[in-house]
Amino acid sequence: GNSVTQMEGPVTLSEEAFLTINCTYTATGYPSLFWYVQYPGEGLQLLLKATKADDKGSNKGFEATYRKETTSFHLEKGSVQVSDSAVYFCALSENSGYALNFGKGTSLLVTP
Amino acid sequence: EAGVAQSPRYKIIEKRQSVAFWCNPISGHATLYWYQQILGQGPKLLIQFQNNGVVDDSQLPKDRFSAERLKGVDSTLKIQPAKLEDSAVYLCASGRGRTNTGELFFGEGSRLTVL
Helix, strand or coil: CCEEEECCCCEEEECCCCEEECEEEECCCCCEEEEEEECCCCCCEEEEEECCCCCEEEECCEEEECECCCCECCEEECCCCHHHCEEEEEEEECCCCCCEEECCCEEEEEEC | CCCCEEECCEEEECCCCCEEEEEECCCCCCEEEEEEECCCCCCEEEEEEECCEEEECCCCCCCCEEEECHHHCCEEEEECCCCHHHCEEEEEEEECCCCCCCCCEECCCEEEEEC
């Protein structure tokens, strides 16, 4: 079945460091891919998405590119801020309207 | 636009007791989902509704969990009897349905502790 594997945390970075959180997926078809973020005390919210191969999703300085050849959707940010401290979840959806399958989440802590 | 509302935010019960969670999705959203998020893990789908019909409940432990979405709007998730391993955050999410590109909108969750 469909599944998502993401790197384990916690990840601790200094402010302005470069961030990469790895995510790979297994799917029978051509899923849509997502990154969701959960800030402390808040609900999950969509960070970015890509619906087909080679698409790049971007938001708030974060980027991820849908790589079909490596079945990956790695999250990157060039310069993290303390306010980026959160848990990040990679997810896939087989089709529009279908449920999301989530990875286990990666906790990010950014220190001043 | 109001977000997804859930209640209660926190609930502590003893094992073998029952509990119910309520969810009010974003107005007009056709699909509604209940997820279970155990500490340190990603959310796991329990049940998906399209309007008031069940689309997928394959991972719902039906011997103790039940859910309904009357009139295609609000939904309740019930656990009876609760077990220790049911301690988790129960997330409700809604979406526009098959016309969207997969984005779901989540509530803040209901945290259940079973003693």
